[in-house]
Structure formats: C-alpha cells, structure tokens
Amino acid sequence: MTPIPFNKPYLAGPELEYISQAAALGKLSGNGVFTQRCQQFFEQHYGFARALLTHSGTAALEMAALLLDLQPGDEVILPSFTFTSTANAFLLRGATLVFADSSPAHPNLDPAEVARLLTPRTRAVVLVHYAGVACDLDALLPLIQQHNLILIEDAAQAIESYHGTRRLGTIGHLAAFSFHETKNISAGEGGLLAINDVRFAERAEILWEKGTNRAAFYRGETAKYEWVDVGSSFLPSEMTAAFLWAQLEHRQRIQDQRLRQWHRYQEALAPLATVGVGLPYIPAYAAAHNGHIFYLLCRSSQERQQLINHLAAHDILAVFHYQPLHDSPFFRPHYTGPDLPHAQYYAAHLVRLPLYYELSEAQQGRVAELIMQFYFSS
Known part of the structure; x- marks a missing residue:
C-alpha cells in the first residue's frame, strides 16, 4: 500500500503562477505587491491595526519580544508545553522565563497557573493556542487587565480559529502566526505579526525595516531614510508572499x-x-x-x-x-x-x-x- 506520511504540503493551484508574477515584477526582496496584498487582507479580514509578514512565526515572536522593551528582571509567563520559539524569542531579549503547566483537560495553558505565578515583575503572558483550539480567555483576560500586563497570542497553529465569536490572534495586544509547511495555510516558511494595540504599530514597522524609517520615507512621510531604532531582517521574500497569497485565496x-x-x-x-x-x-x-x-x-x-x-x-x-x-x-x-x-x-x-x-x-x-x-x- 502507498505510505501515509505525517504531513504533506498542499498546493492550492496558483502558487507557481504567482511566484512567476513576482519574479516578473522584479522586486523579490520583500514588501512588494504580494507582501502588501497579504498584509491588507489580514488587516481587512481580521481587523488588525497592523499586519506585518515575517519570514517565520519565530520571527514574528521575536518582533513581539522586541516591542515589549524588556528590562533586566522582567518576567514573562508562558507554557512549558510548547515549541522552543515561544521561549527563545523572550529569552533572547533578557526576560526571566516563568513556565506554567497545562490544563488537566487540554494541552493549553492553565489560567489557574497564570494566577499562581504572577509577581510584581510580571510584564507579559504568552498564550499558545495548541492545535488551533483556543485558550480559556474568559478566565485569563481579567488577570491580564487587572495586572496591566501585555498579552501575546502565539497563534502559530490557530489561523481561522475562534474563541466564541472572536478570531484567535485578534484578542491579545500582539499575536504571531506561522505559515510553516505543516500549518493549514502554508508558504513553506513564513509568519505574521498581528498588532492589535495601536501603541505598537509605528515601532513595529521600524523594527521590521531593520530599525530604519524606510517605509515611512517611501510613503513620503519623512525627508530622510535613517537608522532610528533597533531592528533586524524580518521581511519574507516576495516569492514567499506570492505563495501565501495563493493559499489565502483558497x-x-x-x-x-x-x-x-x-x-x-x-x-x-x-x-x-x-x-x-x-x-x-x-x-x-x-x-x-x-x-x-x-x-x-x-x-x-x-x-x-x-x-x-x-x-x-x-x-x-x-x-x-x-x-x-x-x-x-x-x-x-x-x-x-x-x-x-x-x-x-x-x-x-x-x-x-x-x-x-x-x-x-x-x-x-x-x-x-x-x-x-x-x-x-x-
């Protein structure tokens, strides 16, 4: 009999056509037509204040960690049952990682654990919606609000999933999605940082543009294109964005x-x-x-x-x-x-x-x- 693999990437149909179109347009390094098309889709379809494509879900988490501007001693609560990227993103920024247990009923983070682990040094909580199934946000959001914390949704597995009537990724201050080849919607690699709190939108674009104001310069909003903050190379190529657009259409x-x-x-x-x-x-x-x-x-x-x-x-x-x-x-x-x-x-x-x-x-x-x-x- 034919072997059955664990996973097999799926081509919806137009992927190669759109990659050819991206090549013909001559801008392959990112933030071209297909990148902008995907970002606009997420902003309009999901209602994000800003959506920024990244080269991986890991990169989206790393951007979220940079936006927190963590200081020595700042604590971030996160589940132990998750992938290393959830932790590495914040450890790389100097956070003290505080690992929480899963729920007895489901691999997701247990809200009672978050309550137990809170201290005056807690800055953020990172949720992982394991298997695309929502965490218990009804129990968690009051804790976030009461203690004035930043909530980050690791929604790597959760595109088009909901908590009640709210899409996952739209509830936290920030959210990270993955388009790895194992995900429902794939670009081979790729990710998305979703910004729901407008306080983070302007700086997120600067981090995304390697710490420069290049995007604002190209829009005519500033007279010079300069280094204004920290940043890194977070953009995906246009080839990745073109592949992703075909998947989003289907x-x-x-x-x-x-x-x-x-x-x-x-x-x-x-x-x-x-x-x-x-x-x-x-x-x-x-x-x-x-x-x-x-x-x-x-x-x-x-x-x-x-x-x-x-x-x-x-x-x-x-x-x-x-x-x-x-x-x-x-x-x-x-x-x-x-x-x-x-x-x-x-x-x-x-x-x-x-x-x-x-x-x-x-x-x-x-x-x-x-x-x-x-x-x-x-």
Whole structure:
C-alpha cells in the first residue's frame, strides 16, 4: 500500500503562477505587491491595526519580544508545553522565563497557573493556542487587565480559529502566526505579526525595516531614510508572499477539508474513550477551531511507542509532540519551580495522527482501522 506520511504540503493551484508574477515584477526582496496584498487582507479580514509578514512565526515572536522593551528582571509567563520559539524569542531579549503547566483537560495553558505565578515583575503572558483550539480567555483576560500586563497570542497553529465569536490572534495586544509547511495555510516558511494595540504599530514597522524609517520615507512621510531604532531582517521574500497569497485565496476550501478530516477521525476513533484512551477535548468556547491537529492520549508512554511502531509497520507515520521546556537539557539547570505534571503528561502520552489536505477518506479509514485493531484485537 502507498505510505501515509505525517504531513504533506498542499498546493492550492496558483502558487507557481504567482511566484512567476513576482519574479516578473522584479522586486523579490520583500514588501512588494504580494507582501502588501497579504498584509491588507489580514488587516481587512481580521481587523488588525497592523499586519506585518515575517519570514517565520519565530520571527514574528521575536518582533513581539522586541516591542515589549524588556528590562533586566522582567518576567514573562508562558507554557512549558510548547515549541522552543515561544521561549527563545523572550529569552533572547533578557526576560526571566516563568513556565506554567497545562490544563488537566487540554494541552493549553492553565489560567489557574497564570494566577499562581504572577509577581510584581510580571510584564507579559504568552498564550499558545495548541492545535488551533483556543485558550480559556474568559478566565485569563481579567488577570491580564487587572495586572496591566501585555498579552501575546502565539497563534502559530490557530489561523481561522475562534474563541466564541472572536478570531484567535485578534484578542491579545500582539499575536504571531506561522505559515510553516505543516500549518493549514502554508508558504513553506513564513509568519505574521498581528498588532492589535495601536501603541505598537509605528515601532513595529521600524523594527521590521531593520530599525530604519524606510517605509515611512517611501510613503513620503519623512525627508530622510535613517537608522532610528533597533531592528533586524524580518521581511519574507516576495516569492514567499506570492505563495501565501495563493493559499489565502483558497483558505476556505483548505479549512473545510481539514475540518472534515478532523471530524472523520473523531467519529471513527470515539470508541477509544471506552478503554481509557483520550481524544481531543474541545471546550464550548473553542468549538469553532481549525482542525489543525488530531491527537490521541495513550495510556502510557510505552503504549504510545508501541502504537507508533504498529502504524509504522504499515507505512503510516504518527509522531509525538513537544517535550516540556522547563525540563529540557538547556533549561533544566536553570529551573527552580515546582513540577509541571500536566505538561509532562502530554509530553509522555500524546501522539499526533497524519492530517493534511490530500489525505483521502480511504487513507484515514486505514489509519483508524489500524488504531482500532491495536486496541481491540487482543
């Protein structure tokens, strides 16, 4: 049988045509026609005060960290169960990282943990909407407002997901999206910094333009093009933006397919709950999610590896996910907080199933059948 990979990047159709158009226009280094088209789409479709494309989701997080203007001793609360970029962006700016545990019901950050970890030195909270499922913002936003904190949404996995009726990425002061090849909407690489608090808009553009006022100069708003602040090379190339534009044009079709696939898994694998295997928990406030990840929670780490091996023996690639950052080889010597048992649990038990646009209904049926065989055939 044909192998089933974990992920396969999808071409919606016009990607190569638009890349050719970008090449013909002769401006490849960024902030050309396709970059501006994508940014305008996000500002108009999402209502961001400003949207700035970046060369990765990591770069968008690094811009967010720069905008905080962190000082020595400033603390940033973030989940331990996340990718390294969520932490590195703020560590590189000198922040003291304060790792929080996940919720017992879901890999997302537990609001009670944020309340427990707040100190007078806390400057910001970084949320990760794991699997495109919203964090409990009803519980978190009062804490943010009460303590006058900056909220940053790591929405790398959460394009077109909602908290109630609000799109994820529009709720925090700043938000970062990713268009990595594993994401629903992809450009191979690429990212977006979404600015919802207008206080950050002008400076964000300067950081984006390598610390210069070049964009304002080209708009005729200043007489000189000068170095005015810190910054770096955050812009993606026009080739990346052209690819992304093709995906954005077809975003609804892509999203609809991902959700169909997610719900197929949910229906086919529902009996696993009767033997103690966990399926994704979707809170009512996060019902409108984007189907980015379908995962199972095995009953032990040994069982998880056996399931992965079982699927691999039939040419199907399933993978585990994050290892807790607080207990990583890099950070473990510096961590002085308590155990984070839920982050450890997800790290040891969670397995991600193949999910990508071109995964057929028959292929999904094959994956589900082999999983059911694993649990019920003995």
